[in-house]
Amino acid sequence: MGTPLGDFIRAKRDATSPADLGLPDDGRRRAPGLRRIELATRAGMSVEYLTRIEQGRDRNPTLPVLRAIADGLSLNVAERRHLTFLAKIAGGACVGQRQLNPAPLRQEVRPATLETLRxxxxxxxxMVTNKLGDVLAHTSAFNRLLQPTGLLDAEDPNLLRYLFTDPRAQQALLNWEYVADVQTFDLWHAPTLTAAEWLKAEIAAQAGPEFTARLSRNLPPESRPWQIRLPGGIVTKWQREVLETPAEPEQQIVILIPADEQTRNAFAQGQLEQDHSEQDRWGQVTPLRAV
Structure with missing residues (x-):
């Protein structure tokens, strides 16, 4: 039986071409990607040992071995962090901790985090969100940008549920597939296993392969701007930046920064203005959960 660690290494190897690593390509490959022997050679290990890790027969590779595999695949910082995380799961180092905490994720936002939004x-x-995609608080500008998309219509907005169950998501997000990849990948790092499994089951039942295929991929998506269509057909591009909150590690502050001049100008010229409700007055943070 395989492991997420082995699946990740194999998926990354399949997605890496020899040319990406400066290796010659003889053109005689049964499948695209890096051969196992090529990765084993670059990592300085035997093909047999690499095979055992990929197939889940060795669940406790040492840190030097993980570093060698990361170097062999030329993983970036996010991918190296994910590789280490999956190794802990494979070896059982953090599974017990996750299973011992089946309580729902904390929904309240700390006053200091709300002050950061202000x-x-x-x-x-x-916005403030967690790794399950719950939107816990947001700024008034976030409301003006996302309210027309339907994301905030739900009593308890959730990005993942919105992406896979609301048809408006694919109309508003021009690169919907990429955003769906980002939010699905976040589930790997949900601090409460029970809550993550519950949400996976709920969404999988409604979204089917669109969701489950992404979940099994477990490759960190590359950073790209979100493309959001505004009323009137204006296309805006936003770079997603994530600020971790150490005092509340399951939550994070997500900031959308204009990624091009058209977006910056549209925002500056007030083209995102909407009719505001009492909960969305200019300059007011909207916490969706009481502190």
Whole structure:
């Protein structure tokens, strides 16, 4: 039986061409990607040992072995962090901790985190979310940008549920597939295993292969701008930046920064203005859960 660690290494190897690593390609490959022997050679290990790791027969590779595999695949920082995380799961180092904490994720946002959002007002497009995709608080500018998309219509907005169950998501997000990849990948790092499994089951039943295929991939998506269509057909591009909150590690502040001049100008010229409700006045952070 395989492991997420082995699946990740194999998936990354399949997605890496020899040319990416400066290796010659003889053109006689049964499948695209890096051969196992090529990775084993670059990592300085035997093909047999690499095979055992990929197939889940060796669940406790040492840190030097993980570093060698990471170097062999030329993993970036996010991918190296994910590789280490999956190794802990494979070896059982963090599974017990995750299973011993089946309680739902904390939904309340700390006053200090809300104050950070207030410092981004009135122009900052930002929200507080967790690794399950629950939107816990947001700035007024976030409301003006995302309200027309339907994301905030639900009583308890959730990005993952919105992406896979609301048809408006694919109309509003021009690169919907990429955003879906990002939010699905976040589930790997949900601090409560029970809550993550519950959400996976709920969404899988509604979304089917669109969701489950992404979940099994477990490759960290590359950073790209989110493309959001505004009313009137204006296309805006936003770079997603994530600020971790150490005091509340299951939560994070997500900031959307204009990624091009058209987006910056549209925002500056007030083209994102909407009719505001009492909960969305200029300069007011909207916590969706009581503190």
């Amino acid at each position: 410092l981004l007002e009135p122009a900052g497009v930002a």
